[in-house]
Amino acid sequence: xxxxxxxxxxxxxxxxxxxxxxxxxxxxxxxxxxxxxxxxxxxxxxxxxxxxxxxxxxxxxxxxxxxxxxxxxxxxxxxxxxxxxxxxxxxxxxxxxxxxxxxxxxxxxxxx
Amino acid sequence: xxxxxxxxxxxxxxxxxxxxxxxxxxxxxxxxxxxxxxxxxxxxxxxxxxxxxxxxxxxxxxxxxxxxxxxxxxxxxxxxxxxxxxxxxxxxxxxxxxxxxxxxxxxxxxxxxxxxxxxxxxxxxxxxxxxxxxxxxxxxxxxxxxxxxxxxxxxxxxxxxx
Numbered sequence: 001x002x003x004x005x006x007x008x009x010x011x012x013x014x015x016x017x018x019x020x021x022x023x024x025x026x027x028x029x030x031x032x033x034x035x036x037x038x039x040x041x042x043x044x045x046x047x048x049x050x051x052x053x054x055x056x057x058x059x060x061x062x063x064x065x066x067x068x069x070x071x072x073x074x075x076x077x078x079x080x081x082x083x084x085x086x087x088x089x090x091x092x093x094x095x096x097x098x099x100x101x102x103x104x105x106x107x108x109x110x111x112x
Numbered sequence: 113x114x115x116x117x118x119x120x121x122x123x124x125x126x127x128x129x130x131x132x133x134x135x136x137x138x139x140x141x142x143x144x145x146x147x148x149x150x151x152x153x154x155x156x157x158x159x160x161x162x163x164x165x166x167x168x169x170x171x172x173x174x175x176x177x178x179x180x181x182x183x184x185x186x187x188x189x190x191x192x193x194x195x196x197x198x199x200x201x202x203x204x205x206x207x208x209x210x211x212x213x214x215x216x217x218x219x220x221x222x223x224x225x226x227x228x229x230x231x232x233x234x235x236x237x238x239x240x241x242x243x244x245x246x247x248x249x250x251x252x253x254x255x256x257x258x259x260x261x262x263x264x265x266x267x268x269x270x271x272x273x274x
Contacts, residue, residue: 008133011134011137012133015138015140015141016141016190018141019140019144019147019148020144022141023144023145023146023148023151023152024148056162056163057158058162058168058172059175060155062155062156062158063155066156066159069156069163070160070162070163
């Protein structure tokens with residue numbers, strides 16, 4: 001009975017250790033997956049290649065996978081379509097700026 | 113004789129103590145796991161939070177305020193003396209998240225979830241159930257802690273009066 005009581009005392013400590021272990025385990029795949037991708041500031045772009053928004057990630061550069069979670073619903077990187085989100089190394093592109101031939105790792109394409 | 117009469121009350125109090133310990137440990141596990149996975153993928157968390165349909169200044173503030181406040185729950189729930197505040201803060205936060213998710217489910221189901229671990233993959237409806245479960249857990253913990261405190265005070269006064 002006393003042993004049980006002692007075990008109960010360690011329960012919160014065990015919860016902390018388990019929480020750290022679980023979070024490290026579940027996040028590991030995500031980190032490995034994102035590593036090789038280039039990082040940019042991302043902007044919404046219309047069908048004519050004009051910037052239509054301020055940067056979607058004002059707090060810092062992010063890779064393409066992270067940018068896709070910010071992109072509008074019709075942008076999911078379908079090949080052979082107009083691009084709708086653009087990655088740029090500049091955090092200061094202006095609305096209506098014209099974009100020409102960005103590299104493929106710096107664009108997310110339209111689904112429809 | 114007095115001790116014998118007080119034995120059942122003491123046993124009940126020990127059982128409530130253990131239940132409180134289990135509930136606080138489950139909440140600690142949830143908070144540590146959530147904080148850990150947010151920190152491990154901080155950029156993604158940042159992006160998803162900035163995409164939420166709230167004013168940008170609020171989203172920017174939440175990026176840096178949310179994790180420390182969540183972290184505050186852990187020591188509060190860990191120590192016996194502060195556990196009541198831990199349960200209260202957990203209940204308050206879980207309630208706010210639950211209301212926010214219910215609102216998201218109605219108006220913005222396609223937006224990404226700025227949550228930790230595997231939760232973003234679950235979808236908003238499962239996330240709502242998860243949050244309701246931990247809201248109830250916090251409420252139960254708070255209620256048990258308050259009940260236990262009252263009983264302890266009564267027990268002490270009975271012992272001093274006799």
